[in-house]
Amino acid sequence: MSSRVKVRIRCRKCGENFVLKGVRSKGRIDTGFRRCLCDNDRDLDVEEVE
Ligand SMILES: [Zn+2]
Secondary structure, three states: OEEEEEEEEEEOOOOOEEEEEEEEEOOEEEOOOOOOOOOOOOOEEEEEEO
């Protein structure tokens, strides 16, 4: 079972924000997001938005 969600990702290094559509399945959200423009791929705040 999966549902479409909107996710806001904020980079903790440079402060850049991304709003992406993702799919939630099995308790995790997959957005296809790889990394920030600053090459940061792990120090991120991920938040589901309406
Ligand atoms: Zn960044």
